[in-house]
Amino acid sequence: xxxxxxxxxxxxxxxxxxxHPEARPMSGGASLVAMKNARLIDASxxxxxxxxxxxxGIGRVGDSLRIGGMTRHSDIATCDLLKGDLEMIRLxxxxxxxxxxxxxxxxxGAIGNADPAADYLPVLACADGEVEITGPDGVRRLxxxxxxxxxxxxxxxxxxxxxAVFLPSPKEARSVYRKLARTPGDYATASVACCAVDxxxxxxxxxxxxxxxxxxxxxxxxxxxxxxxxxxxxFGQALRELADPLDDVRGSxxxxxQLIPRMVSAxxxxxxxxx
Amino acid sequence: MQLDxxxxxxxxxxxxxxxxxxxxxxxRCIPGCEAAEKISEDRYHALIGIxxxxxxxxxxxxxxxxxxxxPESIRSKASGEEGSRAxxxxxxxxxxxxxxxxxxxxxSWSSDVNVTGRLGxxxxxxxxxxxxxxxxxxxxxxxxxxxTGAVTS
Numbered sequence: 001x002x003x004x005x006x007x008x009x010x011x012x013x014x015x016x017x018x019x020h021p022e023a024r025p026m027s028g029g030a031s032l033v034a035m036k037n038a039r040l041i042d043a044s045x046x047x048x049x050x051x052x053x054x055x056x057g058i059g060r061v062g063d064s065l066r067i068g069g070m071t072r073h074s075d076i077a078t079c080d081l082l083k084g085d086l087e088m089i090r091l092x093x094x095x096x097x098x099x100x101x102x103x104x105x106x107x108x109g110a111i112g113n114a115d116p117a118a119d120y121l122p123v124l125a126c127a128d129g130e131v132e133i134t135g136p137d138g139v140r141r142l143x144x145x146x147x148x149x150x151x152x153x154x155x156x157x158x159x160x161x162x163x164a165v166f167l168p169s170p171k172e173a174r175s176v177y178r179k180l181a182r183t184p185g186d187y188a189t190a191s192v193a194c195c196a197v198d199x200x201x202x203x204x205x206x207x208x209x210x211x212x213x214x215x216x217x218x219x220x221x222x223x224x225x226x227x228x229x230x231x232x233x234x235f236g237q238a239l240r241e242l243a244d245p246l247d248d249v250r251g252s253x254x255x256x257x258q259l260i261p262r263m264v265s266a267x268x269x270x271x272x273x274x275x
Numbered sequence: 276m277q278l279d280x281x282x283x284x285x286x287x288x289x290x291x292x293x294x295x296x297x298x299x300x301x302x303r304c305i306p307g308c309e310a311a312e313k314i315s316e317d318r319y320h321a322l323i324g325i326x327x328x329x330x331x332x333x334x335x336x337x338x339x340x341x342x343x344x345x346p347e348s349i350r351s352k353a354s355g356e357e358g359s360r361a362x363x364x365x366x367x368x369x370x371x372x373x374x375x376x377x378x379x380x381x382x383s384w385s386s387d388v389n390v391t392g393r394l395g396x397x398x399x400x401x402x403x404x405x406x407x408x409x410x411x412x413x414x415x416x417x418x419x420x421x422x423t424g425a426v427t428s
Contacts, residue, residue, distance in 0.1 A: 022327070032329075039360075041329050102292045150408070151401055152328025246400035253400070272300070 006051045010134050010163060013047050018136050018159035020044050020129030047243055055108070055163060056263050058082070063165045069132075071106025071222055076101065078109060085195040086127055086167060088175040092119040092193070095177070097185045099143045099156055108162040111147075114154045115189035117250065121148065122206030125214050126193035129167045135160030150209035173197060174271040178263055179206075182250060189250040190259040194267035199223045203235075208256050209244040232268055236261025279385035286421045288374045292346030292384065294421045295370070304417040306409045309333075316340075319330050322352075325394060327405055332362045333351055346398050347372055362392025366415045 004026070007013040011239045017023055021047035022044035023177035026032050029048075035041045049055055053159050058079050065081060077094035084142050096102055096110075110120050111131060118130065124131075125143045133140050156162070174245045175195030179188045191206035200223030205213040219237035225231035284291055296299050298319055302311035311321040319338040324331060336355035347394040348371040357361050370384040389400060397405075 033328065038393075038396075040333075040396055115328075150398075151404060245406075246404065247397075248398045248400045 001045070004046045006046050006048045008051055008053075010052055010055070010161070013052065013161060014045055014051060014134060014136055014159050014205040016045070016159070017267070025049060025112070027106040028072065028104045030097075030105035030109065030115055032109070040151075049108070049161065055228050061095050061166070063169055065169055067107055067165045067167070067235070069111075069162045069164055071108075073097075073102035073105050073107070073110075083172065084170040085173040085175045085197070088123045088129060088177040088193050088195060089101070089120075089167070089225040091126060091177040092179075092191075094125040095119055095179050095184070096182075107165060109132075111165070112154065112156065112162050114148050114152055114214075115187065116148075116151065116210055117146055117189075117191075117207040118138070118179070119179065119188065119206070120203040122191050122212040123193040124165060124167075126175075126195060126202050126204035127167050128202075129165050131162055132164040132166060133160050139157035141166065145211055145214060151210040153210070158224055174273075176267055176270040178267045178270070179180065180259060180263065187250065190245075190256050192260075192263045192267040194271050198272040200226060201271060203239065203250060205239050205243070205260055205264065205265065205266055207250075208244075208260060209242070213239050213242040213260075215239060215242060232265050233261060235268075236264040239264055276388050276403055277384075277385070278388060278403070278405070278410065280410055280414070281381060281383045283375065283379060283381050284418045284420065284421050285379055286371050286424075288380045289346050289376055290424070291372055291421055292382045294417070294424070295349065300420060301417075304413055306412045307414075323355075325405070325409075327394060327397055327401065330393055330396060332357045332360070332392060334362070334364045336364065341398060355393060360392060362394060363390070365389045 007016060024046055026046040026048050038119055049070055055059050055068045057071055058067050058081055073093045073096045077090055079090060081092035081147050110118055130141045131144060142155055147154055147159050152216045173196045177193050179191040188207040193204045195202050200219055202219055215238055218235050222231055222235045240257055240260040243257060243260060245253040298311040298313050302308045307324040314320050316341040323336055324333045334355040334357055336353050338353040340353055341350045341352060347352045351368045354365040364409050366388040368386045373381040375381050392413045
């Protein structure tokens with residue numbers, strides 16, 4: 001049997017993964033193939049999801065927007081449906097790596113890898129996105145923050161794959177994705193997703209812990225005080241307290257802690273209407 | 276990387292000491308440990324798997340006891356490789372037991388660990404976080420086992 005197998009349906013892919021515990025699902029392969037070539041990972045097979053119908057593309061489903069797991073970053077970065085409070089997702093996709101990788105990598109693959117410094121997790125957490133997971137026991141959906149369990153660790157069990165992401169339909173509101181990186185296209189040193197809601201904001205911080213930082217409680221406290229500098233500073237502080245940043249080549253944990261309140265206030269200023 | 280920690284166990288110092296020198300018990304407490312056996316009085320062998328995200332490595336470790344003062348302290352070193360892969364793990368460890376009360380023992384440990392190879396991709400910062408969560412997991416399981424054993428014996 002070939003090393004790469006290409007099932008025609010999700011069921012077929014799931015069955016193969018269950019029968020071959022050392023096999024790995026492959027979406028775009030942008031990270032997976034590079035890691036394999038560097039001999040960082042072992043696998044009995046790569047189960048390519050490329051030939052499965054229905055995993056690619058963005059469309060409305062009832063009150064939600066569905067982004068198929070095999071949708072490429074470049075398609076997300078140019079999608080007209082991602083506007084208003086979902087525009088930050090489009091902006092985040094456009095800042096991933098470089099155009100070659102954006103033409104290759106997919107949302108499902110990026111989320112499956114769950115790199116905390118990658119760009120989707122904070123925008124999806126901010127947008128109240130849900131990850132659709134299909135596996136041997138059927139389909140389940142998890143909020144992004146429940147989906148990421150720890151550093152590079154997700155709720156995905158043996159045989160499960162990310163088949164889609166569901167988002168609430170876009171609303172008329174400003175949203176922004178601020179990314180601080182050493183150079184364009186690098187993983188984030190820290191990032192902030194922010195969108196305006198009635199009287200307030202939703203904010204998620206990326207690259208400062210195993211999963212995005214978000215506090216609905218702090219968002220509720222801040223609501224109605226959007227032009228109160230002290231309240232915004234307190235809000236930034238509240239998110240900073242949730243952080244558990246790494247020391248790595250992109251910055252020390254201390255540096256990241258200092259970035260959080262500053263980047264958060266800057267992102268809030270971005271989405272606020274001028275007084 | 277330098278790691279250390281302190282925790283207390285509701286058991287006598289001797290009970291904790293015996294648990295530490297029991298490879299079967301340790302194997303059940305160490306996260307990712309698939310097997311552990313005593314080779315000689317001062318030498319143990321263990322097979323330990325470590326996984327971070329998609330990368331996993333399995334180390335064949337030899338642990339040598341270099342110095343011990345029963346039931347107070349033990350100094351050991353561990354080293355091992357990952358089959359034919361270029362991953363390597365070495366560690367120098369020190370552990371001491373202090374009797375706080377007759378049935379309460381404080382365990383202090385420190386370890387200087389070096390890991391090279393594919394797990395190194397994630398860098399030192401993440402390795403430290405992972406080591407911390409593994410040691411927390413060990414302490415929880417170990418304390419529970421020793422305390423349960425201490426009650427029944």
